[in-house]
Amino acid sequence: MPSSDVRPESVLIGKRDHGRLAQYIAAWEAKLRRDAEHLAKMRARLRASVELPENRVPATRVTIGSQVCIRDVDTGKSFVWTVVLPPDEEVALTVRSPLSWCGASLIGAREGDELLLESPVGRRRVRIDAVLFQPRSPRLKARFS
Secondary structure: OOOOOOOOOOOOOOHHHHHHHHHHHHHHHHHHHHHHHHHHHHHHHHHHOOOOOHHHOOOOEOOOOOEEEEEEOOOOOEEEEEOOOOOHHHHHHOOOOOOOHHHHHHOOOEOOOEEEEEEOOEEEEEEEEEEEEOOOOHHHHHHHO
16 A cells, blocks of 8 residues: 555655665766866866967876886886877767867876876876876877877
8 A cells, every 4th residue: 555645646666776876866866967077177277278280298297198118106107198089070969078088187287297196096196207108299200100
């Protein structure tokens, strides 16, 4: 027999499903807040940037397509990242974040810079030890050709 507070037009959801849906919504709200914060930081970074012709960007600066050696300042562990963005058509069609926030945060930084990066597992202090490859740098192209 239904409870007296259940009306025929009520949406009926089991307790377990209700709890799982509530967690799912909360997780997406948190992700959207983080994405909005990252977008705001990237917009501010873009507004503060100075545009140069591609061939004048120093080889030690990170660009889209750069391969960089990063060191986690706290653990000392080093790793190599390639900074990429998805194709324009994918950005228009997908619901995924259009950027890797950590990778995009590196754009415009240079060798020796220390950055505080946000990741799904928390904040990470990193140092850019080297720009190993930059697609528009004649110096780095020659080194790796």
